Amino acid sequence: MILSIKYTNKIPRILAHLTLYTLGIFCTAQMVQAQSLIPGIAVDKATKQDSATTDQITEKELMNVAYGRQTKQAVTGAISTIGGDAMAKTLTPTLSNTLFGRLPGLTVMSGSGEPGFDEPSMLIRGLGTFNHAGFLVIVDGFEASFDNLSVEEIESVSVLKDAAALALYGTRGANGVLLVTTKRGFDGKTQIRFTARTGFQKPTRLPDFVNSYDYGVLYNEALANDGLPVRYSPSDLENYRSGNDPFLFPDVNWYNEVLGDNAPISDINLTFSGGGETTRYFILLGYMQNQGLYANTDPKRKENSNADFRRVNFRSNIDVAISSKVTASLDFGGRIENRFFPNVNGFGLWENMARYPSNAFPVTNPDGSWGGTSRYPNNPVASVLGRGYTSSHDRNIMTNLRLSEDLGDLIPGLRFSQAIGINNWHRGNYNRTRSLAFYEIGAGDSGSEEPYLYYPRGLDTGFSVQEWGNDQWNRVNIQAALDYEKQLGHHGLTGMLMYHQDVLSVSGNNVPYANQSLMGRFTYNYQSRFFAELGFAYSGSERFPEGHRFGFFPSLSGAWIVSNEEFLKGSSVVNFLKARASAGILGNDRFGGSRFAYTQDFYYSGEYRLGLDNVSNGIINYGQLGNSEISWEKDLKFNVGFEATLYNKLAVVMDLFYNRRSNMPVNTGNIFPGYIGVLPPYENIGKVNNRGFELDLRYTDHIGSFNYFVGASGFFAKNKIIEMGEIAHPESYMYRTGHAIGQHFGWEADGFYSPDDFEANGELKQGVLVSSFAAVKPGDIKYIDQNGDGRIDQNDEIAIGKTWLPEFIYTFNVGAQYKGFDLELLFYGLTNRSINLNGTYFWGLQNDANLSSNALNRWTPENQENATFPRLTTLANENNYRPSTFWMKSGNLLRLRNIELGYAIPEVWAHQIKVDNLRVFVNAVNLLTWDKMDMVDPEAYGGYPPLKSLNLGISVQF
């Protein structure tokens, strides 16, 4: 620990001395490519590449690695990269949504499609932990979100996967890193580029519920099954069928009433880039607008508002050579985000649309008032149109300053760099909301003149305005590094030593989040044939007690460029072949529970009252027991990989990995008895193994002027819990340990109880399995008695199906280009995945819910054999409605994620209209999906659904 404290003070001092020493010493020296910090002024300008040749990378090309760049052949780690132009094929406000199927090793799963809140969930190499599985996102060297950047400012996104690639991230690297790099200027004529895209979004799928008449008939059937009197008389049903009285006998499809046909989305970007010998720049101004699906909303956003997201992006990345030895970069990246939503929105609104039966009440009553009932109080249309809106207004600016100087006069090959990154975010909120009165409609008294009676429910309040704006954070990063590069004959050496600190201050929290690291990377190569690399981080996290804060995380890796060997040099078959391997240890300092799990908190809070006057007496309270030796998760990572280019046409990348996560903090509440009377502490006992592979193939060729490529990739990851502090189970098959994280558990369905299983008095016959969950009736789901004790209970729960997360993800990618026309298709598929259906969409009539069309083929005495739904019931049914193989569906799917057709006008025409390049294109996202789910999107359901879109665009370059 002493060491860690000391270097905090010493390192900057040493660096200061070094800098002072070199001041005033100027010689001309050849500029070396900085290995760290300085983004490196792009050597060749980022010309628009044809989609057919995007991924043709030469060995000498530079790749982004952790805090620096290396030539492609020198990279010893597993890294996948995508360029900004491929991401532009998905028109979305949130950049993570452009990564579906694009980066082998990166799992991306759809979330909600709600504008401004449509981030997918992402994982690198599957799940390696049952604690926090989120990974670091680094934008231009500093931790930051990239979702709300404009796609036009993205140079590339890389996913760092193995120990070699991640070594420098130490205690925060175990879950992988996403490295985002923004565009920079170049030496050449100024390029002005204008792009505009616009399109329409629709839900990929909406659930389907029965109409009023069917609902009435089936509700009566359910009541009869329950032995209760029917609710709807034959004349009621006739009224529903005829639709004569839409007020007393309504038939409302809430989706049709609340939603419009589609939601518009568009973005416009203008960029300037270029520069000269000493100054280079990239400047962007962008605007994005995305609306929601809600119909009839106020376009002025006064009375109510559609879901609405508008964003302005701006960026200015400037590189300056201050002297022949000193370069500086100053980057400003900012954005303004304004989000509006109906006061009632998101999951609750969508749940109501699904849950309210079509006969519940009319949208509006004959007198124009809002309909509703005490049982179904939140009229979904009124929720959107009548209750005002909420809005949030975000401002973000990220400023990075870097300086890099050549210390070649001191020691040839030495370079010193330093950087400071300041990232500021603020959110203000403005809500204008109100409550609404609604009226339950009833038939008027017979003989009265009034055909309807209105029963007032709810309270009409005027609009009230809430405003607040102290939601903000500020992040300050400081980095300093020394780089060294030396070539001695056949031996190439590089070294890098770096200090990093990060302080995140969040408003409302007086203890900033902090972390600190000293990192290094040393490489050696022999004749550019053998490469070896040692990377390490000595990194510390605030979450651990003094003396346990810092850990050392080394990794070793090597590569062999087989194609540089004599026997392959000049081969026409094998143009490039590299084999590489890495091993190392990374950490993960994030897990649930108290931020400072090493200590038990005692705090003065609350009161107990005594005396005849109820005098308040302060009390002292305490939290979970602390563990003074709590530590981070350790991940031992192994990786072997091959990269090859064959016949100059086929590019192959393959990686195999095996990760052993250990020392995982586990909440020991499942281990220690409840009678200790306090939450027991976290202890480092968890273990998870995770293994898999990635394979990426790409074949590029041409037939005359017809260029084309065919790509395919597959990515597999499967984890296994070795130890998780699991509670003891009476049956061995009940253990989660030994299965994958998130393995579905439930009961194994075995058809339905049949009328033959029951005596005449309704009692189960002797020998028929008894369910401990509910008194069963014919048409209820039967389960298999796993432990053979003659009854179905909690102890018959087994692992069923797979996990929600897919084990295997694959993609197909084809593209072609012919005379100005270009076409690209990307399919991606998820396999080895299971979905356990539950809740409002699937469990008809439970909790007064609606009935979806999946219940139509229900069990009835006439439909016993082929039924796909148990008998209907209006009552809670613990037997039928629980996780089981009955409700388990395959989650496999194949999507046409992207399709884009473009046309670039011939150069001759372009020059006539004084542009360098003009391209128009049309593309679609999520156009087609093949899967086993009928009613809802297989990737996400509940709340705002995932979307598909059809878009048009144009890009012009001057």
Added chain:
Amino acid sequence: MRLSYQSLTGVMLGIAILLSSCDNEFLGKPESNDVTIEDIFSERATAESFLWESYRTSMPLGFPIDWGSHNGMYASMVMAASDEGDVYDTWPSSNDHNTGVWGPTGNREDDFGSHYKGIRNANIFLENIEMVPDIPQTEKEQMKAEAMVLRGLQYHELMKRYGAIPIVDEVLTVAGELMLPRNTYQECVDFIVQSCDAAAAVLPDTYPSSFNGRITKGVALALKARVLLYAASPLHNTTTPYLPSNPELTGYGNYEEGRWMAAADASKAVLDWAATSGVSLVNSSDDPAVNYQTAVEAQGSSEMLLYNQSNGWWGAYNPMFQQFVMPRGIYGGWYGHGVTYQHAQMYHTSDGADQEWPEEGPRSEFLEKMQAMEPRFQYSIFYSGSKWNDEIGVRNFYKNSNGSWSDGAPVNGVGYMRKFLGRANWGGGQFNWIIFRLAEFYLNYAEALNEASPLDADAFAALNSIRERGGLDPVSVNDSRYNTQEKLREAIRRERAVELAFEEHRFFDVRRWMIAGEEGVMKGEMWGLNIYQLSDEEYVYRKEPFETRVWEEKMYLYPLPQGEIDKGYLIQNPGW
């Protein structure tokens, strides 16, 4: 050019040093947050805070006040899971019990670990109070006695539900020996009794009025008396337990009449102590209903031994007590707690007779028969056509001819529970949960004495104290309705059901008496009196069942949570 670069670098380094240096604690947690046990027990003020925290976590509370399952039961009171009452809505957890869908994996009446939080607090207090320099030794002894009784209270709450439990009398850490199997039932009883005896020797009879509500000597005696009454009862004091396995966990495994005598003596000790300590049945008004209401509701009534007043003033919406308990539509109530016909029949008419209800009759008859009921009935039960208070006035709730309910309904039973709620309004109220009041010990004494010494005159005297305060005439062995031990036992039980209604006694009494399995108690049809509107002017009442309840023998004691069983430390109760 040279200059600018030098200064730029310098500035940058300056910032770097500024931000990173002079901070040995860069990753450290500010010290202000850290309080230790030693700090707490370094002075009186903070040590007392810890005692109040022990009170907060150890004092039982039968009112549901939030979404937890420890106070009352989830969104309802325990009375709704016994033959006293019902909640119409199906989601509050009283319904889990009534329909029999509760067990080791889900019992929303209790939270096993919460009891031990109170016990842990008491143990922490007991182990550390000696460290405090500025509290005199005699006061320390008294505070320790308070902690011992608080701990005992939680053990009693556990034993009512689970039978024998592990006794933890030290502060457990995860590093120490944690294997504490369940003690025997007898050991648990003895532990509480010893704690109470030791505490009673040092506790004061009263506190200054600003500390009213702390544990007195009377509370120690009361806890002992109730624990011994439970211990003497048929559920535990028997050679033939309700289920044969692990008899040492469910009771004594044998029958001893002496246990009843010990229970009677302990109750007598409470009554004797009360007589000399200014604690007495509330009897100041001429109106028995007022006396009863005062005894139940009034802050500092002469009858109170211990009540939980932890929250002070309760608003109408926070905590959620009024939403969960007030009748539908009154002062924020969501569904109210109905009172069953079975429970209503426990009450007498004002002249001490049983009320007879035909299957059906006009509303006028309904009101007439209701109004003929004894004063405690009028206070405790809010029926259709009765007045809540001057602000709310008279409420009528009934069923329409098509079976739908009018405003202020639905409710299952003969009406709503009103007991405890007389002081509620839109601004909330002060609601004290009764833990011990003196009336209980007259009934405990009568019950125990009649078992040890059948038809003892003192048993009649104790019973009559309660009857007379309630506005009923005294009874005697000369009355043929009370002239055998069995008849007197029934009378005492019936009186107990009335006097202690809804106070979380009946739910456990029917278990310890082992009558829960009888039809109409915890099992079978539950009944109500529903008023129907036949036309604008015509209303009738009908006696109707509203639900059929499920009971199994194993339910005499709760199962320990499966989560605890699975950890491998504890043995499950029989049948589960």
